[in-house]
Amino acid sequence: MEQLLLCSDHIPLTTSIYNTFIQKYMPDANGSYVKVYLYLSMCIQSGEKSLSITSLADLMENTEKDIIRALHYWEKKGLMVLQRDDTTDTITAIEICNPDTPDSPQSIPANNRITSQPKQKTLKKEDKVQHPRGTDIPAAAPSPGKQAEETAADSLSSQEITVTEEQILRLSKNEDFSWICLIVENYLKRTLKPAEVQLLTYLFDTLHFSKELLLHLYEYCCSLDKTNVKYVQAVALSWAEQNITTPEQAQRQSTVYNTAHAEIARALALGRPLAKIECEYAKRWQDGWHMDLAVILEACNRTMLAIQKADFKYIDGILNNWHKENVHTLQDIKICDEKHNRKKEEAQRQNAGKSPAKNMPAKKTQFQNFQQRNTSKAEIDELEKKLLTR
Incomplete structure (x- = not known):
């Protein structure tokens, strides 16, 4: 960002702050805004010439947008006049006004004020x-339907x-x-x-x-x-x-x-x-x-x-x-x-004491369903003799 031109009609040896600023403006202002005002007052009164928004932001450990916001605040209060580039609308010079007779918005030159209304912007999802x-x-x-979802x-x-x-x-x-x-x-x-x-x-x-x-x-x-x-x-x-x-x-x-x-x-x-x-x-x-x-x-x-x-x-x-x-x-x-454990152990003992043969009927198969012959021992012996004589 380009260097800023700091303007003042007097450069005293010490930095002086009007009591009006302390009594009327400082109590209601954001602390970071007050720091910007005090530092700029010191720079202007000491004849500082190498100052930029970037260097001021680094010094204050703020963003450049924070610094610009502070400048706009004091401009709104009538304690600063900000001069802007006609093409880029960037701040090129700062003038600190007397708090006892602050400039009203009407006293600021027209070319130092933003006269055009900001364009309406349709925000995309990624904007x-x-x-x-x-x-x-x-x-x-989002639409009401989207919010409901x-x-x-x-x-x-x-x-x-x-x-x-x-x-x-x-x-x-x-x-x-x-x-x-x-x-x-x-x-x-x-x-x-x-x-x-x-x-x-x-x-x-x-x-x-x-x-x-x-x-x-x-x-x-x-x-x-x-x-x-x-x-x-x-x-x-x-x-x-x-x-x-x-x-x-x-x-x-x-x-x-x-x-x-x-x-x-x-x-x-x-x-x-x-x-x-x-x-x-x-x-x-x-x-x-x-x-x-x-x-x-x-x-x-x-x-x-x-x-x-x-x-x-x-x-x-x-x-x-x-x-x-x-x-x-x-x-x-x-x-x-x-x-609960006693009931569980008792149930296990009861299950272990029961014989599976008594408790469970034998599963019937095709072989078990076959009708067997009632053969006597004498008939079996006779059958064995016949087989041996062959």
Whole structure:
């Protein structure tokens, strides 16, 4: 990118910032925007001449689009005037204005402003839309029929979420959403990935998660050291299913999850929170049948050994049999197992004591069905003599 021309009518020895900026503009601005403003003020007042968007982005450890977004923000506030190339519309010069008498949009020369409306774009499946935090995310606007087909997902963590181009464009001007993205990046200690930005967009604009609930969501997942986007999505959608709208409600639900639900999910190697129907199973086992958590986990272990997969119907079958036997603790399971083993051994002894000849009728063959002659011993002896004399 070409070098920027920095313009100012004074170059003091020190960098001075107007109190008006600190009192009026700084409190409401994004922290990264403030850093850009302060650094540019220093560059202009010190006579810096070799500065570009690229070098500024490298210095701030941001993307070039983040820097441009900050410049547009201050231009909108009337604290900067951005001069643009007539052909490419790229920024070629920056002028910082006096905060006490900021330029209004009318005072900016017409050739420095974008007067043409952006063209409407029909997004293809592979197209991407720029997010306000500088991350490209896939844009999708599926038809209602397509959305209805996608509602049947295998699990909360694999459920597909979609955001529209209209949502992306609208949130690009939403300072609250940009602030949320910035705080989440601080939690994660890295730049948001495209899938994470898409998830935040969906939760904020489609499910209407509050700022407080979104931040609590990432605080909770970070506390568990589970920041994978699929895990965060599963937790968030689980909260949505349970109509959780405040951090306090989420905290109460998390307390329950961190005990029984977490142990069940771990025993079954789910790698995600329990889905709503799975929570209903767990509630029946604990509240309806009054079984200890250790009993439920034993049923989970036996299920995994028997069929090598998490099947809540199979677990429910085991626990239902124990419920009929009035099993509530591990000691009850031991007694039930001993009773079952005694019945099994008794049945084996009874089967071993029975003679197969007595119990099973001889299978009739064609030879056995032949009508034999009743020959006496004298007749047999006489027959032998005749054969010997031949």
